[in-house]
Amino acid sequence: EVQLVESGGGLLQPGGSLRLSCAASGLSFSSYTMNWVRQASGKGLEWVSSISGSGSTLYYADSVKGRFTISRDNAKNSLYLQMNSLRAEDTAVYYCARPSRFLDRMDVWGKGTTVTVSS
Amino acid sequence: QSALTQPASVSGSPGQSITISCTGTSSDVGGYDYVCWYQQHPGKAPKLLISDVSKRPSGVSTRFSGSKSGNTASLTISGLQAEDEADYYCSSYTRSSTLLFGGGTKLTVL
Numbered sequence: 001e002v003q004l005v006e007s008g009g010g011l012l013q014p015g016g017s018l019r020l021s022c023a024a025s026g027l028s029f030s031s032y033t034m035n036w037v038r039q040a041s042g043k044g045l046e047w048v049s050s051i052s053g054s055g056s057t058l059y060y061a062d063s064v065k066g067r068f069t070i071s072r073d074n075a076k077n078s079l080y081l082q083m084n085s086l087r088a089e090d091t092a093v094y095y096c097a098r099p100s101r102f103l104d105r106m107d108v109w110g111k112g113t114t115v116t117v118s119s
Numbered sequence: 120q121s122a123l124t125q126p127a128s129v130s131g132s133p134g135q136s137i138t139i140s141c142t143g144t145s146s147d148v149g150g151y152d153y154v155c156w157y158q159q160h161p162g163k164a165p166k167l168l169i170s171d172v173s174k175r176p177s178g179v180s181t182r183f184s185g186s187k188s189g190n191t192a193s194l195t196i197s198g199l200q201a202e203d204e205a206d207y208y209c210s211s212y213t214r215s216s217t218l219l220f221g222g223g224t225k226l227t228v229l
Contacts, residue, residue, distance in 0.1 A: 035218070037165075043223075044122065044208060044220055044221070044222045044223040045157070045159075045165065045208050045210075045220040045223070046220060047210075047217065047218035047219070047220060050218070059216060059217060061217060062120070095164060095165075100170075101153075101170075102212070103212060103216070103217070103218045104153050104155055104170070104210060104211075104212050104218055105153075105155055105167065105170040105171070106155070106157075106165070106167060107167045107170075107176060109164035109165055109166075110164065111164055112164060
């Protein structure tokens with residue numbers, strides 16, 4: 001069974017940093033681009049970032065560019081999101097998702113990890 | 120980039136059909152056949168319903184169908200059932216090599 005499990009969420013103050021992790025199992029991890037998608041409470045989905053299977057190509061939404069860094073460790077079947085200079089508007093559930101084609105067609109999702117940025 | 124435009128809410132009675140629209144531009148919805156639809160129940164992760172405008176992944180009911188005309192994609196749910204009550208999101212690949220979601224549509228089954 002393909003499974004994605006996010007971790008690392010928490011409560012922190014504006015300007016702080018946090019690193020999210022996503023552990024993948026049941027798939028050939030290095031073969032797939034991986035995505036981070038977030039959802040603020042009561043709001044819609046927002047694509048955050050993607051990374052190619054090799055880790056060589058990175059994509060970011062304008063809202064997080066320069067503040068967030070996506071990375072992966074294929075030996076550990078793990079995806080990461082380093083979030084710096086956090087703002088209140090970054091408060092959301094962060095999902096790790098596997099797109100079956102480039103950035104889209106996300107057919108496997110984790111259950112999400114919650115990030116709250118508040119003073 | 121602004122989110123794709125979806126109606127905030129739609130409703131229908133059991134057995135009826137409803138359609139949810141998703142409007143973008145020629146740089147996203149209109150420019151590529153890479154439109155997806157997701158269903159999300161409260162407190163759950165999204166589930167892929169439709170990809171490539173109109174393709175259903177294995178296991179998705181045939182009651183769900185997708186189409187596109189110009190810059191607008193549509194999701195149709197036929198034979199509405201109580202369990203279809205959920206939020207629905209469209210997404211599209213964009214010319215900027217990013218992914219854009221719609222604002223979401225809340226479906227109420229009356």
